[in-house]
Amino acid sequence: MGNSMTDRSSEGVAGAKRHSQLVSFLIRLAREKPLGTVGAVITLLLLLVGIFANFIAPYGMNEIYMDSLLAPPSAKFWLGADNVGRDVLSRVIFGARISVIVGLGASVLATILSLIIGLVSGYIGGKLDLIVQRIVDIWLCIPGIIFAMIVISIIGPGIWQVIVVLGLSWGIGGSRIIRSAVIGIKENVYVAAAEAIGCPTTRILIRHILPNIMAPTIILFTTRVPNVILAEASLSFLGFGIPPPAPSWGGMLSGSGRTYMFQAPWMAIWPGLALASVVYGINMFGDAVRDLLDPRMRGGTGRYGAKAKKKPK
Amino acid sequence: MRNYIIRRLLILIPTLLLLTLLIFFLVRLVPGDIIDAMMAAGGVDVELDRTLLERTLGLDAPVIVQYGRWMGVVPQVEGNFSGVLQGNLGISWWTRVSVVELLTLKWPVTLQLGLMALMIAQLIALPIGMFSALRQDTWGDYIGRSFAILCISVPGFWLGTMVIVMPSIWWGYMPPLMLVHFTEDPIGNLQMFIIPAIVLGMALGGMTMRMTRTMMLEVLRQDYIRTAWAKGLRERVVTLRHALKNALIPVVTVVGLQVPVLIGGTVIIESIFCLPGMGRLLVDGTLHRDEPLVSGVMLVFAVGLMLTNIAVDLTYAYLDPRVHYK
Numbered sequence: 001m002g003n004s005m006t007d008r009s010s011e012g013v014a015g016a017k018r019h020s021q022l023v024s025f026l027i028r029l030a031r032e033k034p035l036g037t038v039g040a041v042i043t044l045l046l047l048l049v050g051i052f053a054n055f056i057a058p059y060g061m062n063e064i065y066m067d068s069l070l071a072p073p074s075a076k077f078w079l080g081a082d083n084v085g086r087d088v089l090s091r092v093i094f095g096a097r098i099s100v101i102v103g104l105g106a107s108v109l110a111t112i113l114s115l116i117i118g119l120v121s122g123y124i125g126g127k128l129d130l131i132v133q134r135i136v137d138i139w140l141c142i143p144g145i146i147f148a149m150i151v152i153s154i155i156g157p158g159i160w161q162v163i164v165v166l167g168l169s170w171g172i173g174g175s176r177i178i179r180s181a182v183i184g185i186k187e188n189v190y191v192a193a194a195e196a197i198g199c200p201t202t203r204i205l206i207r208h209i210l211p212n213i214m215a216p217t218i219i220l221f222t223t224r225v226p227n228v229i230l231a232e233a234s235l236s237f238l239g240f241g242i243p244p245p246a247p248s249w250g251g252m253l254s255g256s257g258r259t260y261m262f263q264a265p266w267m268a269i270w271p272g273l274a275l276a277s278v279v280y281g282i283n284m285f286g287d288a289v290r291d292l293l294d295p296r297m298r299g300g301t302g303r304y305g306a307k308a309k310k311k312p313k
Numbered sequence: 314m315r316n317y318i319i320r321r322l323l324i325l326i327p328t329l330l331l332l333t334l335l336i337f338f339l340v341r342l343v344p345g346d347i348i349d350a351m352m353a354a355g356g357v358d359v360e361l362d363r364t365l366l367e368r369t370l371g372l373d374a375p376v377i378v379q380y381g382r383w384m385g386v387v388p389q390v391e392g393n394f395s396g397v398l399q400g401n402l403g404i405s406w407w408t409r410v411s412v413v414e415l416l417t418l419k420w421p422v423t424l425q426l427g428l429m430a431l432m433i434a435q436l437i438a439l440p441i442g443m444f445s446a447l448r449q450d451t452w453g454d455y456i457g458r459s460f461a462i463l464c465i466s467v468p469g470f471w472l473g474t475m476v477i478v479m480p481s482i483w484w485g486y487m488p489p490l491m492l493v494h495f496t497e498d499p500i501g502n503l504q505m506f507i508i509p510a511i512v513l514g515m516a517l518g519g520m521t522m523r524m525t526r527t528m529m530l531e532v533l534r535q536d537y538i539r540t541a542w543a544k545g546l547r548e549r550v551v552t553l554r555h556a557l558k559n560a561l562i563p564v565v566t567v568v569g570l571q572v573p574v575l576i577g578g579t580v581i582i583e584s585i586f587c588l589p590g591m592g593r594l595l596v597d598g599t600l601h602r603d604e605p606l607v608s609g610v611m612l613v614f615a616v617g618l619m620l621t622n623i624a625v626d627l628t629y630a631y632l633d634p635r636v637h638y639k
Contacts, residue, residue: 138335141573141618142573142614143580143618146595234468250470272471280462284462
């Protein structure tokens with residue numbers, strides 16, 4: 001099997017190698033990680049629903065039907081209607097869009113921030129590293145959700161505010177992982193060689209170190225997405241997230257969702273169920289990605305390890 | 314070891330100073346807003362009232378002086394030194410009650426909720442994590458791992474709401490929502506806390522379970538485990554006494570890392586189950602822009618977290634004789 005792989009890559013045209021890497025990664029995912037594949041499908045579903053929300057949703061997100069306030073699930077409103085007569089299903093579908101935007105936006109921001117802090121602090125080291133790490137220490141003493149709550153109470157709620165605050169909060173904490181990866185890499189001979197030929201520091205960081213910490217970076221990113229989606233929902237639930245008319249899954253559970261939870265439980269059940277299954281799917285997918293990218297997690301020798309090692313063959 | 318503890322406590326001093334700076338300036342980014350809120354509530358809009366209010370709350374002084382007053386290095390408006398260093402966290406703007414007094418009333422609720430959640434988390438995590446590792450890549454393992462991810466993924470505020478709503482719709486049952494003190498009615502108190510603690514503990518349990526599984530797998534590959542098998546020890550002895558004991562050492566660190574998650578969780582869970590703890594206090598304080606209250610609660614949370622971190626590191630050294638702090 002290994003033979004045919006090398007044959008294919010050697011006869012492949014230039015540029016096709018990256019593509020085949022991604023494809024072979026997906027093949028490995030499907031073959032070795034059944035749970036991860038399920039997660040990947042859920043993640044893809046969320047993305048598609050989020051992007052095409054206006055084509056999928058049967059009604060607009062703020063379309064009001066005054067004759068069906070708190071209507072139970074029916075043929076007209078599959079998941080019922082809320083206290084002002086809006087279709088719950090449509091709002092859940094549009095809620096996916098908010099989760100996609102916040103999840104991706106805040107995670108990208110957090111990962112970039114972690115990369116910058118981690119690369120600089122880890123590579124330059126010395127006094128700078130010491131100071132930066134003490135600041136990160138203090139930062140980690142303030143729970144992320146409390147920080148977000150207080151900052152949003154000052155700057156006001158809104159989707160961009162949530163993205164920036166969550167990105168900042170998760171980004172600084174995540175820099176630890178990047179920093180330790182950089183410290184592991186920077187002692188390599190090729191870094192010393194680049195220094196010797198007079199490479200500028202930014203070039204070393206971007207061309208020599210960054211490609212070698214791609215695995216922890218991807219893992220960091222994939223684990224951030226579900227956390228950020230949950231954090232946004234929690235913030236919206238507490239009233240510090242995305243303000244009411246917008247259909248955020250967390251926001252739908254607070255306010256009127258809680259006031260009418262006994263008369264119209266469908267107002268609270270469906271957004272939460274959507275949130276839970278999406279976070280579940282992304283977590284599963286992220287776990288599989290980590291297992292595939294991080295060689296330390298693979299089965300080793302020993303009684304139980306050996307059994308695991310036989311399986312993929 | 315003693316030197317290490319002393320040094321850790323000494324490093325704590327500059328860290329705490331930086332922390333107070335961060336908290337103070339974070340909370341007080343936009344001064345004067347509380348005046349607007351108070352005047353809107355009281356219905357007064359005379360310019361004289363504004364300056365008077367600002368002076369009573371000490372907001373007319375420069376921010377640095379305000380920080381000094383809060384810390385207790387600059388005399389208060391009344392002329393006495395009374396701040397964080399003297400053990401005084403100021404007076405809540407909204408309720409006009411001393412923040413320390415409010416905190417002494419509320420902290421037992423949060424501590425009890427947190428400790429119970431941690432215990433429940435371990436009860437979920439350890440057996441499932443061990444089972445999952447011993448049966449790696451079998452259906453049992455898949456179910457255990459899926460359950461752990463499920464625990465992490467289900468949002469606490471939704472689960473909490475469902476736990477209140479569903480039983481009442483199906484059986485007309487409502488969980489008790491009035492706080493009973495442990496000393497008055499231990500059983501009633503535990504009944505009140507058990508459901509929130511399970512909801513909060515599930516998320517933590519999921520994380521600990523994954524760590525337990527990973528560490529068990531790592532330990533099971535070690536040479537001494539092979540030796541234990543070769544000696545002909547029973548499976549129970551090998552897995553419990555040789556493997557689990559060593560696998561649990563890093564798990565202690567994870568439990569320490571979970572304290573911020575735990576604190577964030579209590580904020581939400583206390584709001585849902587109407588538990589009058591520090592989390593509720595913080596949410597109410599934030600909604601009212603009650604700055605002394607918010608900075609006071611945050612400071613207590615952060616100091617608690619730092620002390621937990623030190624305790625975790627020391628426990629680590631105690632559990633693992635290979636670790637030496639110098």
